[in-house]
Amino acid sequence: MSPRRRDSESTAAARAERRAELLAAAAEVFASRGYSATTVREVADAAGMLGGSLYYHFDSKESMVDEILSTFLTDMWAAYDRVLGSGLGSRETFRALVAESFRMIDTYRPAVVIYQNESKHLAQSPRFTYLADSQRRFREMWLAVLDRGVLDGVFRADLDTGLIYRFIRDTVWVAASWYRGDGPLSADEIAGQYIVMVLEGILST
Amino acid sequence: MSPRRRDSESTAAARAERRAELLAAAAEVFASRGYSATTVREVADAAGMLGGSLYYHFDSKESMVDEILSTFLTDMWAAYDRVLGSGLGSRETFRALVAESFRMIDTYRPAVVIYQNESKHLAQSPRFTYLADSQRRFREMWLAVLDRGVLDGVFRADLDTGLIYRFIRDTVWVAASWYRGDGPLSADEIAGQYIVMVLEGILST
Amino acid sequence: MSPRRRDSESTAAARAERRAELLAAAAEVFASRGYSATTVREVADAAGMLGGSLYYHFDSKESMVDEILSTFLTDMWAAYDRVLGSGLGSRETFRALVAESFRMIDTYRPAVVIYQNESKHLAQSPRFTYLADSQRRFREMWLAVLDRGVLDGVFRADLDTGLIYRFIRDTVWVAASWYRGDGPLSADEIAGQYIVMVLEGILST
Amino acid sequence: MSPRRRDSESTAAARAERRAELLAAAAEVFASRGYSATTVREVADAAGMLGGSLYYHFDSKESMVDEILSTFLTDMWAAYDRVLGSGLGSRETFRALVAESFRMIDTYRPAVVIYQNESKHLAQSPRFTYLADSQRRFREMWLAVLDRGVLDGVFRADLDTGLIYRFIRDTVWVAASWYRGDGPLSADEIAGQYIVMVLEGILST
DNA sequence: GATGAATGAGATTTCATTCAT
DNA sequence: CATGAATGAAATCTCATTCAT
CATH class of the missing domain: 1.10.357.10 (Tetracycline Repressor, domain 2)
Structure with a gap:
């Protein structure tokens, strides 16, 4: 396994892991406040980032x-x-x-x-x-x-x-x-x- | 029983009935779309009036x-x-x-x-x-x-x-x-x- | 011509006229600043209203x-x-x-x-x-x-x-x-x- | 002419050439989409890099x-x-x-x-x-x-x-x-x- | 009672820009 | 040099609410 391969694996994995973390935070908030009543800002707060930053990860x-x-x-x-x-x-x-x-x-x-x-x-x-x-x-x-x-x-x-x-x-x-x-x-x-x-x-x- | 009294009774009753009608329409919409996802306009549509008009009846x-x-x-x-x-x-x-x-x-x-x-x-x-x-x-x-x-x-x-x-x-x-x-x-x-x-x-x- | 007919005519006409006014203002701004460089707020300013109000008239x-x-x-x-x-x-x-x-x-x-x-x-x-x-x-x-x-x-x-x-x-x-x-x-x-x-x-x- | 001087010349030239390439890509995109409608990301795409990377070359x-x-x-x-x-x-x-x-x-x-x-x-x-x-x-x-x-x-x-x-x-x-x-x-x-x-x-x- | 227009706060989304790696 | 993640300001749009008519 070349270092190159290991790198790309680990970044892809890191990326997927980050998405999963963010989705976990989002799910928690959606579940407790209700989907349409929760604001993107609340999700971002729960994820420890700013509202706009979520849009780097999700559409x-x-x-x-x-x-x-x-x-x-x-x-x-x-x-x-x-x-x-x-x-x-x-x-x-x-x-x-x-x-x-x-x-x-x-x-x-x-x-x-x-x-x-x-x-x-x-x-x-x-x-x-x-x-x-x-x-x-x-x-x-x-x-x-x-x-x-x-x-x-x-x-x-x-x-x-x-x-x-x-x-x-x-x-x-x-x-x-x-x-x-x-x-x-x-x-x-x-x-x-x-x-x-x-x-x-x-x-x- | 004065006509006056009868009038106010009948209008009060009519008023209550209208409220009940509007609330029935609202309940139906809230139930089917979800409370925070339904707009006042949608409620008004269901009640056959315009958005602002509901505020004559409800706060x-x-x-x-x-x-x-x-x-x-x-x-x-x-x-x-x-x-x-x-x-x-x-x-x-x-x-x-x-x-x-x-x-x-x-x-x-x-x-x-x-x-x-x-x-x-x-x-x-x-x-x-x-x-x-x-x-x-x-x-x-x-x-x-x-x-x-x-x-x-x-x-x-x-x-x-x-x-x-x-x-x-x-x-x-x-x-x-x-x-x-x-x-x-x-x-x-x-x-x-x-x-x-x-x-x-x-x-x- | 019944008053009723005249009313509905005049309101429909008034509505169309208002749209035309707003579009004239918008066109002026779009033309001078460029469409994608002009903000909705600028259009609204030119029309003498607030940004959100334009959405009553246009999608x-x-x-x-x-x-x-x-x-x-x-x-x-x-x-x-x-x-x-x-x-x-x-x-x-x-x-x-x-x-x-x-x-x-x-x-x-x-x-x-x-x-x-x-x-x-x-x-x-x-x-x-x-x-x-x-x-x-x-x-x-x-x-x-x-x-x-x-x-x-x-x-x-x-x-x-x-x-x-x-x-x-x-x-x-x-x-x-x-x-x-x-x-x-x-x-x-x-x-x-x-x-x-x-x-x-x-x-x- | 020292090798040192030659090096800096060649890298300065390479640098200038890269700038020119990037500007050519940018110009193409600005021309076809309109300046304010094109995003930095689109320019970067056309240049084959990521959005942030352009800022190494341009302010x-x-x-x-x-x-x-x-x-x-x-x-x-x-x-x-x-x-x-x-x-x-x-x-x-x-x-x-x-x-x-x-x-x-x-x-x-x-x-x-x-x-x-x-x-x-x-x-x-x-x-x-x-x-x-x-x-x-x-x-x-x-x-x-x-x-x-x-x-x-x-x-x-x-x-x-x-x-x-x-x-x-x-x-x-x-x-x-x-x-x-x-x-x-x-x-x-x-x-x-x-x-x-x-x-x-x-x-x- | 109802209408239609407007308000204004706030929501979602976009995007130029920064920066650690 | 380039990446990827994040920032933060600002843009578009939504909507409960108000109010003159």
Whole structure:
């Protein structure tokens, strides 16, 4: 490996790392103040630079959310696809998907919050059609899992699967809005209890 | 009753009705575009008037959300208080509160959506301290119901009540974001299925 | 004519008149400082309002030049078309077109200056394709007139018509950059002398 | 001559050459996009470097145009002065000045374009007073030539010399905006035809 | 009650310029 | 010499709000 090669690698890597840092700062602010209510200046403050300086790294405020969301969704689908491809039964697929979702919340909390709060509005813009696509695919994935589970006799047949789907979806993702990595329960513990609640209900038997 | 009195009554009533119409339009727009992303002009368009004209009726954009949210919350607490004051058991109180919440979603859908999406940000302003108050009271109410239910042996003791509380809260209110009054299921039917899911789980037994 | 009708007429007319006033101010500033060197604030100052207020009337700085140029070009082509449609001979067509051009300079001086200085740059943007179209049509018009004149024996055959065309085009329009309506010579007098110079040359005979 | 001296000479020469290259690139961009509309980054792109790097060579964007224009004007006046000092008659002086001007366009096309488009605006700044000076001197030179020619009986006496001056000035320089060195006609051929047109007119006799 | 024009604060974005490496 | 990141001033544009009519 020539020094030249190492140089260009390290600068490209440094660049990517800087972008990631800035996006992390931006995501935090977007998540806590709301995307359209946060000013570019606030993002820059959080990143320790001046407003205009962000434009050296990003085209626009919009391109920041774009990168935040698309990075998250790409990773999320990779994780889901691993689960779906591993040949588990209905019940285990269910567990694994919920657990994976909580791991996503753990890793990408601000991105998930932004996704929850803004994707409906953003999706109207042509730049963000992938949000609607992701949502559609998400729905199809869950309905497939649930329908298979009903046929298998794993899930109850007396409930509307569309309703169950929404129930799970909301239930899982909204956790991002209150989850703190530094709380008493780890992501996996929370996932575990959620799974129990959803599968068995909260009634004592 | 003098004609004068009748006049002022009818104009006062007409005035209130006009306000309500305008607020309904505003709520719809705030809910669909997001509060800080919607312009006063958009609200005015939806109300069939020009931007400046809204200021005859309202002090500010902020006072519109304020009135939207406080009207909704006042009504919601009246309903909850009726339930809490009627001496039901844990299980029935649970059912009734969830059912009441779905009725709220049915009646105040846009307000509920705004509440979901914006209350965290708005609550920072002194004008909206009642939002945080409401949230606190809401939490206390549910924890009381759940704790009593655990003591009664109605609810499982092996789950974190804080987690159950959040589970229910999110589960119920997020429904506002997809609920349409004109869908196939009525509010009460949806509430019924939700209650079954939450109480008994989705596994077949 | 009902008062109603007169009202709506007068407000629509007032609106159009205000736009025209503002565009006149803008054109003056664009012409003297250059389009991209003049700030919206300078235009607003010239119009006696604040920067933001211009956006009540116009979408953008660009839409101002757009309207300035397209208004001018529309009128110019109407005038040229009248000339071309009136069945004059080569020499008289030539005279009439040059005279009409000077009249345009008289009426639309700032617009003509802007056209001269900025159209090459602006034409790159898709919004301003009509500028290139106009230029093409202009070239075809003059070449037709000149070619016919050469065939008629009115114009010399020993000169490149393409060169004559450019000679005339530049010669005529650049006058906008120094012409003042309040100078000693009227537009028609200047046109007269230009025509003599171009037709007969500056040598004494 | 010491090696040291030779070194510094060669690096000074290299330095000057690099400056010239960069200025050539800058002039091209300023000419095609307009001075104030082109960004330093665009100049740098054209020069194959990054924006900041230009500041190793030049103080500012302004000093670039400054050097471009002053180099051109210095050379132009040297050429004109040679003509004026060579004792030619009115007609020959006329011819020689026009021919020299077309040679300038050939050599300094982008600089001439910039001069045409921007000098009026730039001249306002104290740094560019030499532009106004040059223009004044140019006017005096031509009026002297024309007035002498009228007295000599070479030029027509029935035309306003001020008008002829402008006619010639515009006619000649605007050619820079369309002239391409690689076109079918050489600079001297174009100059020849222009001279004929201006002197004898375009009418056949 | 509503309109239409304007205000003015502030948001996003641009860009010439600087400077450590 | 050149890079890449940052600065900071200023530009374009947005929008809640005001107000005369």
